[in-house]
Amino acid sequence: MSLETIIFVLVLPILSLSAVLALLRLMKGPSLPDRVVALDLMITTGMGISTCYAIATDQPAFIDVAIVLALISFLGTVAFAYYFDKVGEVG
């Protein structure tokens, strides 16, 4: 078993399953902050998927994708928090 095989057979499916669980919360979520939390977790899981793919394919450019995803996730969450502050009741 090489590292590539283990990543493609075990690691990426588990990360994808985590993204699907977060998607279920994104669809269910009773309040608006629930959905934002689920979206944040989905982007974080995407960072993990991108980094594992960089290891499996020996392509370090995918780590840059993880950097950009981290930036977008932080800015998006801060923007949603400001929006909730402006709009008042979100429960």
Next chain:
Amino acid sequence: MMTVTEIVILIFILIGIILVFIAALGTLKFPDVYARMSATSKAATLGVAAIIFAAGIYFHTNISIMTRAGAVIAFLFMTAPVSAHMLARAAYAGGVKLSKKYKVVDELEGRYDKVTHTPSGAQEGPGIETVSLPRDRRA
């Protein structure tokens, strides 16, 4: 046959995916937005940091990529608490209730000014300084 370096990389990746999966389960099963936020901001951040650390070990022959991986981990550890705190404060001010499943008393109930984000009884307490923001900030 795997080398020792590959086994170390694999151990860090396994720690990372276990933490991310636990965070996803917690996001699905916890009863409360604040509990879900704790799962996302602690477990998932540490898990992804472990995966990126494994990538840093894997690309250890290239210093620039290792530095980039370290920068991503530092950025994650700096921004995750900030975004979770901002989101939790906005959710509390927006009226999201704590779950009744937990035997927890919301001591801020009725004492929190949701426009200025200050506890309203804070001026009477000894030694508590409050930052007063302008009232018409919401406009």
